[in-house]
Amino acid sequence: MYSAADLKKGLKIQIDGDPYVITDFEFCKPGKGTALYRCRLKNMITGSSMDRTFRPVDKVDVPDVEEKEMFYSYNDGENYVFSDAETFEEVQISAEQLGQKTYFLIDDMTCNILFFNGKPIDISLPTFITRTIAETEPGARGDTASTNVQKPAKLDNGYELMVPLFINQGDLVKVDTRTGLYAERVSKG
Numbered sequence: 001m002y003s004a005a006d007l008k009k010g011l012k013i014q015i016d017g018d019p020y021v022i023t024d025f026e027f028c029k030p031g032k033g034t035a036l037y038r039c040r041l042k043n044m045i046t047g048s049s050m051d052r053t054f055r056p057v058d059k060v061d062v063p064d065v066e067e068k069e070m071f072y073s074y075n076d077g078e079n080y081v082f083s084d085a086e087t088f089e090e091v092q093i094s095a096e097q098l099g100q101k102t103y104f105l106i107d108d109m110t111c112n113i114l115f116f117n118g119k120p121i122d123i124s125l126p127t128f129i130t131r132t133i134a135e136t137e138p139g140a141r142g143d144t145a146s147t148n149v150q151k152p153a154k155l156d157n158g159y160e161l162m163v164p165l166f167i168n169q170g171d172l173v174k175v176d177t178r179t180g181l182y183a184e185r186v187s188k189g
Contacts, residue, residue, distance in 0.1 A: 001061060004037045004054040012044070014063035015052070019044040019116050044114070045121050064117050072109045080105065082113060082123075093120050103159035104129050104177040125177040130186050131155040133171045136163065150182075 002013060009025045024040035037054040044065075054060070070082040070091065079092040080102065091113065095102055097120070104125050114122040136153035150162040155175070163182045167173060172186040 001059045004056050004058045004060070007037050007039060007054060007060070012063050012065055013041075014061040015041070018046075019063040019065055019121070023049070044116065066115045067112050068115065070111055070113050072105045072107065072111060074107075075105075082111065085110075091120055093123065098123065100180055101125060101177065103155070103157055103180075104175065127177060128174045128183055129177055130172055130174055131157065131159075133163070133167060133169055133173060134158075136167060136169055138168060153182075 002011070007013075007022060007025060009022055011022045013020050013022065020041040020043055022039050023042050026038040028036040028038055030036070035056055037056075039052050039054065040049060041052055042049045068084065070084050073081045073083045073090065075081070076092070079094055080098060082091045082093065083089070084091075093113075098105075101123060106129060109126065109129075111126075112124040113120050114124070132155065134154050134156045137151055149165050151165055151167075152160060153163045153167060154160050155173075159175075159180070161175065161180060161182055163173065167182075167185060174183040174186055175181070176183045
């Protein structure tokens with residue numbers, strides 16, 4: 001168990017059976033009375049946030065969370081299968097749970113999977129992936145002066161994003177997996 005004095009930004013705690021991460025922390029010592037620990041908490045399963053104030057005498061449970069490095073193996077229809085590199089133990093995660101991250105999975109990609117009570121609740125992908133532009137309108141010559149002008153493009157996996165006008169069909173681009181946005185063009189050398 002954690003005491004209120006152990007609380008800090010980034011700490012994972014358990015409240016009412018759910019794991020939370022502290023996203024914002026403030027220590028408050030009013031003129032009279034005891035100190036207060038004000039925290040902004042994010043539910044690690046649902047993603048919802050809440051504010052909670054703790055007194056110095058409060059105790060907080062430690063969640064049973066574990067992070068494992070695994071690699072993406074294959075898609076078996078509705079689920080995506082990840083394997084442990086050492087034990088080859090497989091874990092299935094549904095497409096619904098992965099959401100937009102399904103577009104960024106590449107065979108044998110190393111990912112960090114967060115488990116709560118033995119069940120996967122979150123997955124962290126590498127920050128950037130490289131994909132090929134499958135279709136986009138050709139950029140007009142001379143339109144490279146302004147990088148703010150963008151056009152729609154579709155990647156080789158079906159994901160759609162906005163890219164600068166100088167990007168053409170067949171170009172390799174880096175995509176930020178956290179936001180799903182175009183990052184930069186990759187040179188073909």
